[in-house]
Amino acid sequence: MPTLVWMLLIFAAAALVLFLFWWRGNSVSHLVHTPLPPYEIPDVILVGGVLVENRGHAAAPNVKVAIHYNHGDTQKIHHMHVESEQPYILRAGGEQFNFATIRLRELGPGKKVFVYWATADEIQPQISVTTYRPSANFLCSDRGAPWLESLRALARRLYR
Numbered sequence: 001m002p003t004l005v006w007m008l009l010i011f012a013a014a015a016l017v018l019f020l021f022w023w024r025g026n027s028v029s030h031l032v033h034t035p036l037p038p039y040e041i042p043d044v045i046l047v048g049g050v051l052v053e054n055r056g057h058a059a060a061p062n063v064k065v066a067i068h069y070n071h072g073d074t075q076k077i078h079h080m081h082v083e084s085e086q087p088y089i090l091r092a093g094g095e096q097f098n099f100a101t102i103r104l105r106e107l108g109p110g111k112k113v114f115v116y117w118a119t120a121d122e123i124q125p126q127i128s129v130t131t132y133r134p135s136a137n138f139l140c141s142d143r144g145a146p147w148l149e150s151l152r153a154l155a156r157r158l159y160r
Contacts, residue, residue: 029060031107033129036114038122045078049116050127054107060131063104065115067093069125079118085111099125107131
C-alpha cells in the first residue's frame with residue numbers, strides 16, 4: 001500500500017511539472033509578419049502590404065512595425081493605410097517618406113494588423129517587426145528613481 005501512495009505522489013508531481021512547462025510555453029506571444037503580394041495598377045501605381053499577427057497565447061507588448069526602402073529619395077510611399085484590430089500610432093515616416101514606423105501598445109493573441117502602401121515601382125521594402133517587455137525595474141533602481149530626482153532638481157533650479 002505505501003508503494004502505491006509513493007507512485008501516486010510521483011505521478012502527481014510529474015504531471016504538475018509537465019503542466020507548468022506546457023503553461024509557460026503556451027503563455028508567450030509569437031509575432032509573425034507575412035509580406036502580401038504586390039498588386040500593380042498598370043502604368044499608375046503598385047500596392048504592397050504586410051500582415052502582422054500574434055499567433056501566440058499571450059499579448060505582445062510594445063509592438064513596432066518598421067517598413068524601410070533602401071533606395072533613399074528614389075522610392076517613396078505615396079499612400080499608406082493601416083487596418084488594425086487594436087489602436088496604433090504612426091510614429092515616424094509614412095506618406096512622402098521612404099520609411100514608416102507603426103507602434104502598437106499591445107497586440108493581443110490572435111489579433112492582426114494589415115499595412116498597405118502604394119509606391120511607384122516594384123522594389124520591395126525591408127520589413128521588421130519587434131516587441132519588447134520592459135524589465136520590472138525599468139523606471140526605478142534599487143536607489144529609487146534617480147532620473148526623477150535629477151528632474152526635480154532641474155525644476156527647482158529653473159523656478160527659483
